[in-house]
Amino acid sequence: MTDAAKDLPLFQVDAFADRPFTGNPAAVMPLDAWLDDATLQAIAAEHNIAETAFLIPAGDGDADYELRWFTPASEVVMCGHATLASGHVLLGRDPGLERLRFRTRQAGVLEVARDGEGYALSLPVWRPEPQPLPEIVAALEVDPARVVATLRHPQRYGVVVLENEAQVRACAPDFRRLGAAGDWLTVVTAPGDATDVVSRAFAPGAGIDEDPVTGSAHAVIVSYWAERLGRESFTAFQASARGGHLGCRLAGDRVILTGTCVTVIEGRMRL
Secondary structure (H helix, E strand, O other), rough: OOOOOOEEEEEEEEEEEOOOOOOOEEEEEEOOOOHHHHHHHHHHHHHHHEEEEEEEEEEOOOOOEEEEEEEOOOOOOOOOHHHHHHHHHHHHHHHOOHHHHHHHHOOEEEEEEEEEOOOEEEEEEEOOEEEOOHHHHHHHOOEEEHHHEEEEEOOOEEEEOOHHHHHHHHHOOHHHHHHOOOOOOOEEEEEEOOOOOEEEEEHHHHOEEOOOOHHHHHHHHHHHHHHOOOOOOEEEEEEOOOOOOEEEEEEEEEEEEEEEEEEEEEEEEEO
């Protein structure tokens, strides 16, 4: 390795997972200082999984770390599963720590705390508002007669509520057509069979056809389901091929998601 080369720690964590190869994989890279944005994006493209989380010590009392997330194609505004994975890595280094606060550039301060055998992730509530989404419904190739509601959040989240879990599982989007709308996250959701709520999430405009388990999507849909179910706490399952379980709670202006993580890779990355 040359003097100019960097040898960086790397962890790959399955988040919202109770065993390897389930949940949503995230790469976590603790750094001493920020690399340039082009290098961060290139690293995320090299990993080629839903998100890579980069973090540096915050150096002040407002937060413990600064945190950013990149898909293989772009930086994102908020990512729940990679925040949970970051907390898992850092709390695993220090059994005496109970919680960590992460300052982000566009989503405020997020927190990961120990919660039994897993963790509790605190995200802001992103309440969606009813809005027709005819192009998204068409790209999802679902029967419009089966659509219960369509909602939108300004951070480019579209929500399509269907009648039941079977319809969510049967959804087969036209990803090229769905991605033509740009960097949107489209969430399809319905009442669940074994859980209160089921969902799937698609982001082809960000380079991810289907995201396995999406924390930020639940920051959007939890307020809708809390109102519809008539209670603040409920269970959820994201019905991707990998699948993932989440506990969900609406707490004022925060969404609290609970889940477990599994570290599957630990090593070094050389640049």
